[in-house]
Amino acid sequence: MRGDFRDELTRVDSSLVTMALAVREAMRQASAALLGADAALAQVVIVRDTEIDVLHQVVEDRIYEIVGGRVPAPDDFRMIMTTLRAAADLQRMGGLSAHIARSVLRRHPTPAAAPELAVLFRSMSLVADDLSEKVVTALAEQDVAVAARLDSDDDAMDELHRQLFAVLVSPQWPLDVEAAVDGALLGRFYERYADHAVNIGHHVLFLATGDRP
Amino acid sequence: MRGDFRDELTRVDSSLVTMALAVREAMRQASAALLGADAALAQVVIVRDTEIDVLHQVVEDRIYEIVGGRVPAPDDFRMIMTTLRAAADLQRMGGLSAHIARSVLRRHPTPAAAPELAVLFRSMSLVADDLSEKVVTALAEQDVAVAARLDSDDDAMDELHRQLFAVLVSPQWPLDVEAAVDGALLGRFYERYADHAVNIGHHVLFLATGDRP
Numbered sequence: 409m410r411g412d413f414r415d416e417l418t419r420v421d422s423s424l425v426t427m428a429l430a431v432r433e434a435m436r437q438a439s440a441a442l443l444g445a446d447a448a449l450a451q452v453v454i455v456r457d458t459e460i461d462v463l464h465q466v467v468e469d470r471i472y473e474i475v476g477g478r479v480p481a482p483d484d485f486r487m488i489m490t491t492l493r494a495a496a497d498l499q500r501m502g503g504l505s506a507h508i509a510r511s512v513l514r515r516h517p518t519p520a521a522a523p524e525l526a527v528l529f530r531s532m533s534l535v536a537d538d539l540s541e542k543v544v545t546a547l548a549e550q551d552v553a554v555a556a557r558l559d560s561d562d563d564a565m566d567e568l569h570r571q572l573f574a575v576l577v578s579p580q581w582p583l584d585v586e587a588a589v590d591g592a593l594l595g596r597f598y599e600r601y602a603d604h605a606v607n608i609g610h611h612v613l614f615l616a617t618g619d620r621p
Numbered sequence: 622m623r624g625d626f627r628d629e630l631t632r633v634d635s636s637l638v639t640m641a642l643a644v645r646e647a648m649r650q651a652s653a654a655l656l657g658a659d660a661a662l663a664q665v666v667i668v669r670d671t672e673i674d675v676l677h678q679v680v681e682d683r684i685y686e687i688v689g690g691r692v693p694a695p696d697d698f699r700m701i702m703t704t705l706r707a708a709a710d711l712q713r714m715g716g717l718s719a720h721i722a723r724s725v726l727r728r729h730p731t732p733a734a735a736p737e738l739a740v741l742f743r744s745m746s747l748v749a750d751d752l753s754e755k756v757v758t759a760l761a762e763q764d765v766a767v768a769a770r771l772d773s774d775d776d777a778m779d780e781l782h783r784q785l786f787a788v789l790v791s792p793q794w795p796l797d798v799e800a801a802v803d804g805a806l807l808g809r810f811y812e813r814y815a816d817h818a819v820n821i822g823h824h825v826l827f828l829a830t831g832d833r834p
Contacts, residue, residue: 576802
């Protein structure tokens with residue numbers, strides 16, 4: 409019985425990795441849509457986000473189904489919690505990619521990322537993709553070392569976010585208010601994306617060690 | 622054994638209600654600090670947010686302690702999930718209040734909410750407080766009817782958020798870029814606060830009915 413339980417949870421975890429791969433792809437495409445003012449690609453991201461929501465539902469339903477029929481031991485409980493939390497974080501990450509895509513569509517054909525901000529957003533998108541890759545690895549291989557490295561990538565994102573804000577509110581800002589508003593919100597979306605990636609790292613560490621940061 | 626488990630979970634739930642009351646107060650004070658450009662009150666919110674984080678930790682630790690020693694039945698599992706998720710949402714709501722407070726401090730003595738936006742932010746703060754009150758009631762009394770009403774309050778917040786955005790990007794906008802950037806981020810904080818309140822309503826409904834929206 410116990411073995412079955414763990415097997416079933418492991419199968420759910422492979423759905424989690426599928427989610428993480430979809431989230432990474434959504435964020436890559438959202439960043440490409442942002443930097444290229446590409447409305448068609450932004451539409452793809454929005455569709456992908458709804459797929460991620462479906463995957464989230466599948467993970468949750470499977471967990472409740474598994475638990476509904478049996479009684480989890482404490483170890484299994486920790487695994488269940490990790491899975492549900494990671495799935496919730498991934499779902500939000502997908503949602504943030506869709507927010508970026510919607511900004512692209514709202515301003516199209518004007519780029520939502522003003523040319524003066526493009527370098528910063530390119531850097532943020534690279535950090536985001538690096539975080540996404542580590543999330544996939546951390547989840548697929550329960551890799552504690554990779555999970556622990558997510559925090560320092562997040563420091564890089566926070567620093568970029570600070571730089572963005574400094575540019576936005578500097579008196580030399582040459583752009584219109586709408587571009588600044590978009591810039592502020594887009595920056596926030598990338599920053600929150602990184603926060604959720606860090607959360608997933610913490611979940612993986614918690615599963616492995618029982619420690620919460 | 623089973624009775625003890627449920628008793629212990631019920632005690633954890635009273636910590637959750639304490640959290641919800643602290644979150645409501647934090648948001649009331651954050652809104653008052655915003656509308657009155659009150660730096661001292663903003664500082665109070667930031668301290669209160671750290672207290673909310675501690676309460677969150679207490680709730681999580683208690684849950685893991687309870688589960689660590691025993692085996693939850695499926696019904697108990699649903700209660701545990703609800704508690705952990707509601708605690709996580711409350712913690713984020715506290716964090717969003719602190720974000721508002723930090724905006725107040727960053728711009729002080731200039732009001733972070735430009736005078737032209739004050740009416741909208743006053744409306745958003747009233748909706749936020751109404752949501753907070755319903756969250757307290759839903760959690761304290763497991764009140765399904767109140768939990769279900771959170772969705773329509775959130776519609777009101779979304780509408781205010783749309784209005785705010787329209788004002789921010791209108792060509793008639795008479796203010797500087799920094800005020801617009803602050804306005805956009807503050808609007809987002811209120812909108813997310815409402816989303817987390819709605820999540821808590823969903824958790825309470827799920828606990829009562831087993832249905833997820």
